Amino acid sequence: xxxxxxxxxxxxxxxxxxxxxxxxxxxxxxxxxxxxxxxxxxxxxxxxxxxxxxxxxxxxxxxxxxxxxxxxxxxxxxxxxxxxxxxxxxxxxxxxxxxxxxxxxxxxxxxxxxxxxxxxxxxxxxxxxxxxxxxxxxxxxxxxxxxxx
Numbered sequence: 323x324x325x326x327x328x329x330x331x332x333x334x335x336x337x338x339x340x341x342x343x344x345x346x347x348x349x350x351x352x353x354x355x356x357x358x359x360x361x362x363x364x365x366x367x368x369x370x371x372x373x374x375x376x377x378x379x380x381x382x383x384x385x386x387x388x389x390x391x392x393x394x395x396x397x398x399x400x401x402x403x404x405x406x407x408x409x410x411x412x413x414x415x416x417x418x419x420x421x422x423x424x425x426x427x428x429x430x431x432x433x434x435x436x437x438x439x440x441x442x443x444x445x446x447x448x449x450x451x452x453x454x455x456x457x458x459x460x461x462x463x464x465x466x467x468x469x470x471x
Contacts, residue, residue, distance in 0.1 A: 327404065328404075328407065328408060328411065328455055328458065328459060329394055330391045330392060330393060330394045333390060333391050333411060333451065333455060334391045336451045336454050336455065337391070337447055337448065337451040340446075340447035340448075340450040340451050340454070341443065341444070341447040344443040344446045344447050344450075346439055346443070348446060349439065349442035349443050349445075349446050350439075350442070376398075377396065377397045377398035377401075378398045380396055380398065381393070381396050381398040381399050381410065384396065384414065385410055385413050385414040385417060386417055387414075387417070388414055388415075388417040388418030388419075388420075388421050389414055389418075390411055390412075390414035390415040390417075390418055390448075393407070393410060393411060393414065404459070405459070408455060408456070408459050411455065412452050412455060412456065415448055415449075415451065415452045415455075416452070418448060419445050419448050419449060422441050422444055422445050422448075423445065425441060426438060426441060426442075429441060
């Protein structure tokens with residue numbers, strides 16, 4: 323993975339691997355959701371924009387929509403540094419996790435235990451994917467920054 327760019331395909335592949343390894347007993351133990359408040363994600367900011375969509379607005383819209391695996395085709399994403407791309411992708415992962423967390427109470431209230439477990443597994447896999455992306459980037463790319471001083 324040294325010098326490999328983190329792409330949508332790579333992120334999907336990592337997430338697929340993480341989804342395959344998540345066990346039900348893993349997701350039922352420990353912290354189910356983050357301990358931050360349960361307000362809606364800031365996607366309402368999109369309505370504040372007026373006029374034609376700029377490349378940066380389109381990127382922000384996808385990030386806020388949680389489209390962590392659908393960023394490579396955007397010019398504003400391509401224009402960012404490798405670290406900027408990583409930050410955009412991990413922010414989008416955070417948004418997707420938050421969206422899924424917000425749906426968990428509804429599933430429990432409707433006694434949809436199997437769906438609840440599947441959402442927990444998805445959340446767990448997405449968090450592991452985010453950690454893996456950060457690890458790969460800073461393990462391989464960050465070393466050059468530390469040694470160049």
